[in-house]
Amino acid sequence: MKTRLRLLFIFLCSTTLITAQQPKKPTSSEIYESIKKLNFLGSVLYVAAHPDDENTRLISYMSNEVKARTAYLSLTRGDGGQNLVGPEIRELLGVIRTQELLAARRTDGGEQLFTRANDFGYSKHPDETLAIWNKEQVLSDVVLAIRKFKPDVIINRFNHRTPGTTHGHHTSSAMLSLEAFDIVGDKTAYPDQLSMVDTWQPQRLFFNTSWWFYGSQENFDKADKTNLLAIDTGVFFPSDGLSNPEIAALSRSQHKSQGFGSTGSRGSQIEYIELIKGELPSDKTNIFEGIDTSWNRIEGGKAIGDILYAVEKYYDFKNPSASLTELMRAYKAIQNLKNEHWKAVKTKEIKDIIAACAGLYLEATSNTNQTTAGSRVDLNIEVINRSDANITLSSFVNPNGIKIDKNIPLDNNTRFDFKETLKINSNQEVSTPYWLTKKGTLGMYTVTDKSLIGKPETPRNLNVTFHLAIENVSIPFTKPIVYKTNDPVKGEVYKPFEIIPEVSAKISEKVIILDTDKQRDIEVIVTAGRDNVEGYVQLAYPNNWSVYPEKQKININHKGQEAHIIFTVIPPKEQSEGLLTPMVHIGDNIYTKELIEIDYDHIPFQTVLLPSESKIVRLDIQKRGENIGYIEGAGDVVPESLRQIGYNVAILKPEDISAENLSRFDAVVIGIRAYNTVETLNFKQQILFDYVAQGGNMIVQYNTNRRIKVDQIAPYDLKLSRDRVTDETAEVKLLATDHEVLNFPNKISPNDFEGWTQERGLYFPDEWSEDFTPILSMNDDGETPKTGSLLVAKHGKGYYIYTGLSFFREFPAGVSGAYRLFANMLSLGKNDINSPNQIKN
Ligand SMILES: [Zn+2]
Numbered sequence: 001m002k003t004r005l006r007l008l009f010i011f012l013c014s015t016t017l018i019t020a021q022q023p024k025k026p027t028s029s030e031i032y033e034s035i036k037k038l039n040f041l042g043s044v045l046y047v048a049a050h051p052d053d054e055n056t057r058l059i060s061y062m063s064n065e066v067k068a069r070t071a072y073l074s075l076t077r078g079d080g081g082q083n084l085v086g087p088e089i090r091e092l093l094g095v096i097r098t099q100e101l102l103a104a105r106r107t108d109g110g111e112q113l114f115t116r117a118n119d120f121g122y123s124k125h126p127d128e129t130l131a132i133w134n135k136e137q138v139l140s141d142v143v144l145a146i147r148k149f150k151p152d153v154i155i156n157r158f159n160h161r162t163p164g165t166t167h168g169h170h171t172s173s174a175m176l177s178l179e180a181f182d183i184v185g186d187k188t189a190y191p192d193q194l195s196m197v198d199t200w201q202p203q204r205l206f207f208n209t210s211w212w213f214y215g216s217q218e219n220f221d222k223a224d225k226t227n228l229l230a231i232d233t234g235v236f237f238p239s240d241g242l243s244n245p246e247i248a249a250l251s252r253s254q255h256k257s258q259g260f261g262s263t264g265s266r267g268s269q270i271e272y273i274e275l276i277k278g279e280l281p282s283d284k285t286n287i288f289e290g291i292d293t294s295w296n297r298i299e300g301g302k303a304i305g306d307i308l309y310a311v312e313k314y315y316d317f318k319n320p321s322a323s324l325t326e327l328m329r330a331y332k333a334i335q336n337l338k339n340e341h342w343k344a345v346k347t348k349e350i351k352d353i354i355a356a357c358a359g360l361y362l363e364a365t366s367n368t369n370q371t372t373a374g375s376r377v378d379l380n381i382e383v384i385n386r387s388d389a390n391i392t393l394s395s396f397v398n399p400n401g402i403k404i405d406k407n408i409p410l411d412n413n414t415r416f417d418f419k420e421t422l423k424i425n426s427n428q429e430v431s432t433p434y435w436l437t438k439k440g441t442l443g444m445y446t447v448t449d450k451s452l453i454g455k456p457e458t459p460r461n462l463n464v465t466f467h468l469a470i471e472n473v474s475i476p477f478t479k480p481i482v483y484k485t486n487d488p489v490k491g492e493v494y495k496p497f498e499i500i501p502e503v504s505a506k507i508s509e510k511v512i513i514l515d516t517d518k519q520r521d522i523e524v525i526v527t528a529g530r531d532n533v534e535g536y537v538q539l540a541y542p543n544n545w546s547v548y549p550e551k552q553k554i555n556i557n558h559k560g561q562e563a564h565i566i567f568t569v570i571p572p573k574e575q576s577e578g579l580l581t582p583m584v585h586i587g588d589n590i591y592t593k594e595l596i597e598i599d600y601d602h603i604p605f606q607t608v609l610l611p612s613e614s615k616i617v618r619l620d621i622q623k624r625g626e627n628i629g630y631i632e633g634a635g636d637v638v639p640e641s642l643r644q645i646g647y648n649v650a651i652l653k654p655e656d657i658s659a660e661n662l663s664r665f666d667a668v669v670i671g672i673r674a675y676n677t678v679e680t681l682n683f684k685q686q687i688l689f690d691y692v693a694q695g696g697n698m699i700v701q702y703n704t705n706r707r708i709k710v711d712q713i714a715p716y717d718l719k720l721s722r723d724r725v726t727d728e729t730a731e732v733k734l735l736a737t738d739h740e741v742l743n744f745p746n747k748i749s750p751n752d753f754e755g756w757t758q759e760r761g762l763y764f765p766d767e768w769s770e771d772f773t774p775i776l777s778m779n780d781d782g783e784t785p786k787t788g789s790l791l792v793a794k795h796g797k798g799y800y801i802y803t804g805l806s807f808f809r810e811f812p813a814g815v816s817g818a819y820r821l822f823a824n825m826l827s828l829g830k831n832d833i834n835s836p837n838q839i840k841n
Helices: 002-007 012-017 028-038 056-066 091-108 126-132 135-149 168-183 191-195 217-222 244-252 301-313 320-335 340-357 638-644 679-683 685-693 816-827
Strands: 043-048 069-074 111-114 153-156 204-209 228-232 270-277 361-366 376-384 391-397 403-409 416-423 463-470 473-480 482-487 491-496 503-507 511-514 520-528 533-540 546-548 551-556 562-570 576-586 589-591 593-598 606-611 614-618 627-631 648-651 667-670 697-700 718-725 732-734 761-768 772-774 776-778 790-795 798-803
Touching: 028 301, 028 320, 028 340, 043 056, 043 135, 043 168, 056 069, 056 091, 056 244, 056 270, 069 091, 069 135, 091 111, 091 244, 091 593, 091 606, 111 135, 126 135, 126 168, 135 168, 135 191, 153 168, 168 204, 168 270, 301 320, 320 340, 320 473, 340 473, 361 473, 376 463, 391 416, 503 533, 503 576, 503 589, 511 520, 511 638, 520 533, 520 551, 520 576, 533 562, 551 562, 627 638, 638 648, 667 816, 679 685, 685 697, 685 790, 685 798, 697 816
Parallel strands: 043 069, 043 153, 069 111, 153 204, 361 482, 503 593, 511 614, 627 648, 627 667, 667 697, 697 798
Antiparallel strands: 204 270, 228 270, 361 376, 376 416, 391 403, 391 463, 463 473, 482 491, 503 520, 520 562, 533 551, 533 576, 546 562, 576 589, 576 614, 593 606, 718 761, 732 776, 772 790, 790 798
8 A cells, every 4th residue: 555655656757637636755766767757758649448448557668668758548538337436427437537547647657638528338339439429529639639749659559440349439449549640740630729739740650459359379479470569568667666567557456446456467578569550660669769759859959958868867866956956957948948849848847856856845735625716715835945955935926816925045944834815716617527517418528618628637727836946047836726634544635625616406316206196305405615605495397397385595504514405396197207406596696506526545536516407207107016125236226216116125135035035025136247246146046936936026137148156047048148239229129019018017118218328238148948038129220139138938927037128227317118117027927906916006
């Protein structure tokens, strides 16, 4: 743990993206590595689709061994996946994965870039991906990333020549990168960008291949390697005491929400990259061959190189500050460079080195981590020089641009503290991820401010600037205001300093399902962002619904305090759905957003503002049976959803599965991937099948076809496949139109398959015994019909049902048809008016 924390601060050059983090405190050898990096003027851009696609061994090698400026362009932020560390999904998961990528880059020394493309879920083919993404916009963003970052070399993670063999997002990332390579240098391509950036032409483009892409090690050994470069990334860094693969593993382990903890290795490790565009280097280990990566590559660079190569050569590990006079000369010369790109890059790098060599510590902390526009906050400012260099604090500029002259000489190791009160502008924008401020589409985020496109996070604009004179050269250092506190367990804890609205509100439940026309009480939680909030709350609701009372007063005394307010909602008689949004009126302002906080140890504290809305659904639904036993698998919210529509759902642990316990249930439902994750179920299958034979209903939701931990999934032959239907709008044909499951107690029609989300289903069986009746048929575009999504078999007196339909995704989204169909599955065999379990609706 200690090593990991230390590593976060190791790489000076990775710090362009660190915002509101613990300050870096580099060691003498880390400063030296940064000086070497300062003297390398070459860059490489790695391109793929998702957080976790990136090869951290290659990124770390390029950054830490080659010393190249290295970035990872992830087209998406990974909204589509599952979260192994907490409840956040979709856009909130994208916020977590964005921060995990930044944490990975702080570890491996890279930088992080994005496009506006949204990870909308699994896609089988780039044609589908590029139809859902706005291809022109994503290509434009890739071009913009290249024009901004100006890489000499691009490396794709995926093969652009093999569509359909991997996730469509993957192949698309390689195709777009290739397409961008050909047009980035052309002034007529995306000319609107040229007000922000110049054109640029990278020299080479590679594909980061491996034996895996050849099917086997044997095939790879035989393959023609003329166009392949082989790079040994297994180098050891004595200054860190770590091998490159060990750093890469620490970086990869930041992807905690995906469970990608990784163990490092030592010793030689070859990475292969295949040349796709540009000239093949004769040195098959050097991607920069023929590219000038010295200071000579820029006009005016030679004189700077003369100074800085000497600084590198004569660096004193015992006294880094001995380099300060020369570093300040170089800093001054860099300010005169005509090349704005390298000027900006190298100014940032050398300033970090100068601060580190001087042992400078410059910090402005606030007395709170969250405040509102128009408020006042107290700042504590600490300034210290820990070197013999001649340093003066000339002035201090607060975030409102007010300059305060200081002229304080900073003597070696003598701390200078002062306090300031900051009035936050009344029009100061709230802090939230910029890509979530406007409603996007399925495939794209909407970003109105073009200058933000590609940035990993919203730039911090509450910054202070310290103007120093070091060895009589003036130099400014800009720092974001941070919040710092001491936690009795964790010790020093930093949080970003953020602006929140004076009030935020949410409804406790995100989806509210009403299975009758009875009224329901809804709780609205209003949270104050400042002291003394006074106003009233209303609910916005769908047309044919009613809500009372119309408005209610709120009066909250303290910042952070909540008011819980109850509204009564009356649904219409017929099936209906819509959105409920709390509207809080304070003075002339109306607030309709919910404030979400994300707090994990491995990433900075995140504040996210999203539209506060809950889906409300009046279901036209009939049910038979009332007691459901639920055997949990990999985790889903199906039990809560079934409770919402009036079932009694009991969670059954594997050890509780016995004939006697099962006999009290009208149906037993198996959670998603239970047969992949719960080994002990193998010993319970026969008991469950016997329960069915005695007249029970057993519903098994999807399992993957690999790593099945039970010998027999069903009482009859059933073989799972990888068949899936990813298009959530794919037409659904009713095959067994007369089957009870489509008719009782709810008449199922194609309408019930409207409004589904993310996908139809996955891992459908493709072979089954004739005891099963296939109920539905569906397929993605251009594929054969898949009939295994819902299979029903009579077994003894009861029913066994296997379904790969994604009920676990549809229920939390409040999809009525999914509820109606599931109710029929639970009601199978109860089409008998004398049934003791019949419930009247
Ligand atoms: Zn991926």
